[in-house]
């Protein structure tokens with residue numbers, strides 16, 4: 078597992094340039110442009126299970142779900158941030174991508190630190206020291222558990238129809 | 241207990257007497273705004289629309305504005321897909337290429353009714369707070385789900401109260417005010433929060449409130465909202481929304497605030513947001529003399545008639561620097577028509593401007609005015625992010641229409657107070 082480490086206020090234009098928003102929609106189209114203007118090595122280098130450790134206000138700017146769809150598709154296990162911008166946060170919930178808000182863990186992280194995440198237990202361990210993070214409320218957690226918002230919605234509508 | 245605007249709107253929407261900050265409520269928005277991204281949104285629902293149908297024909301407002309007229313076969317195909325969806329499902333509120341930028345159209349055509357909730361698959365949906373709407377951005381997947389169910393969840397936000405005192409002294413403008421606020425509070429200073437404007441709001445026109453509310457998301461705000469006063473009531477009436485069509489909501493006097501700030505409008509000065517974050521705000525004098533290659537006047541932030549007037553007042557009878565391309569992007573067909581009738585467009589073109597169709601144009605870097613590496617654009621838009629205008633080695637500075645016009649004239653960033 079590799080950790081990709083970035084700073085504060087990383088906006089969605091950096092995560093996925095606006096010029097591709099109307100020409101790339103599928104994960105395969107999105108993948109080569111992921112983080113293109115932030116880190117030219119990312120799209121080539123990212124592996125399933127990798128984690129992003131980032132600063133404040135991650136994902137600010139345009140409503141742009143392509144970076145979320147792309148990061149999920151390449152198998153990013155989680156993004157650990159000091160804070161997230163709200164549209165990005167909702168987009169991640171809707172795609173079932175794990176976001177962790179834990180400023181103390183981000184502060185503790187240094188290049189080369191070891192890091193592991195226990196999502197169910199709500200803890201993240203950096204260099205042997207555990208930090209807890211708040212979990213999502215159950216009604217929001219249910220969206221990710223269903224496989225994302227569209228699957229959740231389909232199940233709900235079918236259940237309503239049957240009931 | 242006293243409640244904020246956000247608490248009152250969300251309580252009403254949820255059918256509860258009161259809601260607490262942090263509580264999650266289910267709401268049924270009055271409208272869902274979508275634009276060119278409608279193609280991708282409905283693309284997620286190919287089978288679902290056949291199975292479940294569109295929940296309400298009057299829920300979506302669809303405006304083609306982002307890449308108009310289509311720049312290539314792919315965007316043209318996207319537009320065609322949107323038109324086919326509109327036709328097939330009888331979508332009531334559809335605005336094709338040339339009607340304007342989605343946010344301007346929503347307000348201008350009377351969809352923004354005070355006290356309602358509007359969500360949109362675009363971050364600047366927060367603009368409708370200018371007329372007392374709880375308006376906020378969502379992503380495409382949530383928009384897709386809304387087309388099927390008509391409902392979503394919202395978390396009740398804490399609220400920041402900003403009190404305005406006095407009046408702006410031109411050429412200092414609403415753009416300078418909101419840039420100053422974002423510079424002070426930071427790009428994440430209002431993350432997850434609602435921002436209410438109080439005080440001497442009556443001196444601000446709806447166009448000015450629109451500019452301010454539009455940029456709320458640049459400080460992370462969920463909503464940015466103004467009270468519905470006489471100025472708003474008159475504007476809405478002219479837009480075809482008489483007072484009996486809405487029930488305005490405002491915060492109780494003793495509502496609880498997470499943070500309070502006050503601004504003395506007369507003390508403000510022209511500012512710019514320097515690359516590459518919107519909160520990198522400096523007095524214009526600090527960067528005066530910086531050579532620019534492109535100037536952009538317009539967008540959903542500053543593309544209204546009063547903005548074009550402010551620029552034309554500086555440019556009329558003069559010539560833009562030969563080293564600068566001045567692009568003008570009126571916010572809507574109505575703005576374009578009015579500016580054409582009253583001679584504003586003639587004054588701007590005679591000064592050397594290129595008038596673009598009412599849409600987003602170069603604002604998102606898809607077409608119509610992409611920067612070359614090393615070039616600098618001074619823009620009235622709302623984002624100066626790296627790569628935003630299609631080139632990551634380009635630089636974008638943000639400023640008011642007056643500052644952009646004065647700078648286009650000189651070919652370098654210029655304090656509009658120094659241009660007579």
Ligand code: SF4
Nearest residue numbers: 341539540600603604
């Ligand atoms: S003008 Fe720019 S900021 Fe406004 S909606 Fe269009 S792309 Fe977005």
